[in-house]
Each structure stands twice: as C-alpha cells, then as structure tokens.
Amino acid sequence: MITKHLDLGCGPCPRNPYSRDEVHAVDLVAPEGMEPRLFRQANLSLEPIPHPDSTFDSISAFDFIEHIPRVLTAADGRGTRFPFIELMNEIHRTLKPGGLLYALTPAYPHAATFQDPTHVNVITNITSMYFCGDQPLARMYGYHGSFEALRNDWAMYPEDFVPGTILGWRRRLRRWRLKRSGRLSHLVWEFACVKPVL
16 A cells, blocks of 8 residues: 655645655645645645545644634635634645654744744744643634654754654764753644544
C-alpha cells in the first residue's frame, strides 16, 4: 500500500519528514516542477484542505500555522469564524487513524513569533492543550478532533526538521543551554490522530 504525506503551505519545496511514498502539497501557488496531481491550490485560512477524509498517513506544517488567523469575521458580517480551529479540524479529518501531524512554528516569547508582519497566530508551549487529550480545550470553539501529543517541545535546528532525530551529547547540552536561556525560537509538535478505524 502506498503511504501518503501532505505538506501544508509547502512553499517552493514540499517536505516529507516521515519519508512517505508520495508527497502531496497545498499552498497558494504551485512549486515549480511539482507534479500537478500531487498539488492542490487553496487558501487554508478560508478553505478546507482539498482532500477526502482519512487520506494521509502524515501531514506537516513547517513555519505555516503562525500565518493562519485565529479569528475572522464571517462572510455575512454578523458572526465570527475561527480559522485556526477549522484548520486543526481539517488536519484531523484528512489524517488516517493514528496518522501523524508534524509542525514547527515560531512561538512566544521569542521575537521570531512577532517580527514577520504576516504572523497572526501566536503559539505558546501550552497551546497544544487545546487540541490534545480526552477533553481538548478548543471544544468550546467548535473543535471536534482529538490528538495525542507525542511531542510538544522547543525545536533544535537542524535536527528537528526530521522527526525522531537523536541528539548527541554535545547537541543535547547545547539545546539545554539555549532552552534555559530562552533562545530557542520554534516549537515542534508531533501529534497522533485519534479517531476510530473505519
């Protein structure tokens, strides 16, 4: 069986952190040379992920979720939408049971969270509680998915571009020093999709 990965906001080079057989991508513009059947154009702040339910073994979002607004005015102008909550629902919908989400995002309190004027979604080291566990806090905002948090920690570059990379003792010591001094800029999320097998 062919395994499939989806890279959200892929930019010019879609990533495949779990080395799946096929790499699919979604963004506003197709990367040069991308096979057309593997790319879908969509604005994920406003549109659902353009794939059927339970399609992917894994999904990645590298420097992407900070660009998804938390709140927007509804199309009728009389209510609000929560695009980040909607995106997390869509990620859950399109992952297979047990499928993995791997995300790297700049996080508070590091300056990288705010310096880009298109960063509109501030993530902290406890934002994961809104999407993981038996009673995710985002339920009150219309979130109906469920993830198990396998990892929610400050990222070390370049090792955390690939899940499961083991740091040598020197890199572990460097990571500890950078973490302690607040100089690590990105959080890494690795979540497993919790839903019934159909």
